[in-house]
Amino acid sequence: MPPNASLQFDIPPEFAGRRVDQALAQLMPDYSRTRIKDWIEAGRVTLDGRVPRPRDSVTGGEAVSVRPLVAVIHEDRAQAIALDIRHEDDSLLVLNKPAGLVVHPAAGNPEGTLLNALLHHAPDLATLPRAGIVHRLDKDTSGLMVVAKTPGAHQALVAALAAREVSREYLALVQGELIAGGTVEEPIARHPRDRKRMGVVPGGKPAISHYRVIERFVGHTLVRVALETGRTHQIRVHMSHIRHPIVGDPVYGGRLRLPPGSDEALTNTMRGFRRQALHATRLALAHPVSGEHLVWDAEPPDDMTTLLAALREHVRGRGD
Structure with a gap:
């Protein structure tokens, strides 16, 4: 990112009453609150043209300008890994992630990730937090993801996700025969006993999932799940x-x-079938520059399609 580049976005209305540094830390999750506070105190942040104090409250709707002091963020190396790109323009790209591909490098997967592939495809993404990745899918979940290509698009997409303005729908094959759809509204946090798992935990972060029945099999159901929130797992x-x-x-x-x-x-x-039967099948959002409403769909990959076909054949064989 050029040293004088600025990030431009608006404070969502639902952030009213929060401290400036708290609001910006949530809208800019790849920067620490301490770093954001330093930028505010250095006069590198304005709200509606004025320089706020970190403790000032926002009312919602303010136009924010941030001039971050940012060097090249990524030292991860670019790797020539094939990407199934469904859309690309100057501001964003949408891809269909295969099952088995890790999104970010970590201790167990330092290379061979989606981030490495993106750095090879578009080297300028090295100047963006997480190479422009604004949300993630689990390693063994397939499907659609959006990636920002500019600082402005990154901030707009992060804000849209926080404001629940990005629509994400998944196909999931679940155990048991569901009669009808419904909504699960239960808070999610780290499991109190097994820190490698998440769980429904009182006092956790709010989480809302809407599901509807798409197809019934013997002992199983295919459902379509729409997320209001995006908690881990x-x-x-x-x-x-x-x-x-x-x-x-x-x-x-x-x-x-x-x-x-x-x-x-x-x-x-x-x-x-040795992974969760979960596929991000639809992604819809407003383009961060033009504002155009865009929708992408992706059919499940071959392994999940084969599994569904086998279950349908079993239903036909029983004459149900």
Whole structure:
């Protein structure tokens, strides 16, 4: 990012009453609150043209300008990893992530991630937080993701996500036969005993998932889940909480449950499916520059399609 570049965005109305540094820390999650406070005190942040104090309250709707002191953020190396790009322009790109691809480098996956692939595809993304990645999918969840390509687009997309203005819908194959759709509104936080898991925990962050039935099988149901919030493992935790965990989920799914009367083909297909049957199938948002409403759809990958076909064949074989 050039040293004099500025980030421009508006404070969402629902942030009214929060301290300036608190609001900006939530809207700019890849920068620490301490760093943002330093920028405010250095006069590098304005609200409606005036320089605020960190403790000042926002009313919502203010126009924010931030001139961050930012060097190149990423030392991760670019890697030539194939990407299934569904849309790209000067401001953003939308891709269909395959199952098995980790989004960010971490201790167990220092390379071979989506971030490494993005740095190879568009080297200028090295100047953006997390190479422009504004939300994530679990390693073994497939589907659509949006990536910002400019500082302005990054801030606009982060703000839109915080304001729940980005629509994300998933297909999930769950255990059990659901009769109708519904809503799960339960707070999510780290599990109090197993810190590697998330769970429904009183006092956790608010989380809302809406689900509706798409197709019923013997002992299983395909549902479409729309997220209002984006907590870690949200769909996996919520569906497990209502006793309909996602098929193949190694953390929240429990033991494999074969449909009654499964033949060898279905048994082998289900036992061979070794990830959560979860796919981000639809993404909709307002373009951060033009404001145009954009929608993308992606069909489930071959492994999930094969699993669904096997379950349909089992239904036909029973004459249900």
